[in-house]
């Protein structure tokens with residue numbers, strides 16, 4: 001596995017607000033890394049920093065020389081009065097016709113080439129956005145909530161497709177997702193973010209864990225497979241760590257560990 005992109009001790013502030021705190025993150029080829037975290041945790045901000053779209057307040061970024069990144073944004077807004085076919089939309093990305101056709105074959109939406117972008121379903125739109133990202137022949141695919149607006153069957157299919165693509169193309173994948181239960185099977189590394197990296201590691205299929213409840217609330221535990229970690233601190237409503245003297249949590253000090261049949265703590 002080749003290292004593609006690495007962030008070290010990245011901090012990001014907007015005015016008084018600390019959005020990212022001392023983040024270390026390393027992305028490698030043929031590896032899927034999934035960022036999870038509650039709303040406002042800084043996931044999109046971290047993606048923007050990794051993409052070079054947002055300058056960090058401090059910290060370092062290293063990227064493979066001539067790294068090609070294919071980015072699939074969270075959503076796409078196209079004026080309904082603008083006539084734009086899928087083919088034209090893909091051409092606007094600057095890729096060659098060959099690369100576009102190759103990407104269309106990978107995502108299985110060749111037949112939509114002449115369709116108007118505005119008439120696509122949620123699932124079709126996401127596949128076209130993925131096609132555009134793939135047409136760049138990326139070393140790294142960055143997907144910000146790739147299954148938004150897609151029904152559950154379509155979500156499973158899309159995650160499977162992303163997994164297949166990373167195997168076939170050997171590209172690294174950085175993905176933001178709220179869909180833990182669907183993402184887990186196809187993820188190598190999970191990073192649990194809430195301004196800082198609360199924990200990170202390989203996903204494990206486990207039962208509800210109090211640490212997870214701290215971040216995502218009890219409802220999520222009913223439907224999501226989670227992974228276990230020694231999440232030894234709490235967050236206030238703004239995501240800030242409620243500091244106790246032993247745990248001034250500025251570093252990802254926490255590691256995931258496999259839990260087979262562990263009972264949640266009271």
Ligand SMILES: Nc1ncnc2c1ncn2[C@@H]1O[C@H](COP(=O)(O)OP(=O)(O)OP(=O)(O)O)[C@@H](O)[C@H]1O
Pocket residue numbers: 014019037038039040041042043044045046
């Ligand atoms: N350009 C900006 N200026 C000021 N504050 C910003 C800016 N961009 C993001 N923020 C703030 O940074 C925090 C993190 O936002 P971000 O969009 O990165 O979170 P997120 O984890 O992606 O959230 P969500 O899951 O809701 O998409 C939020 O409080 C947001 O309001």
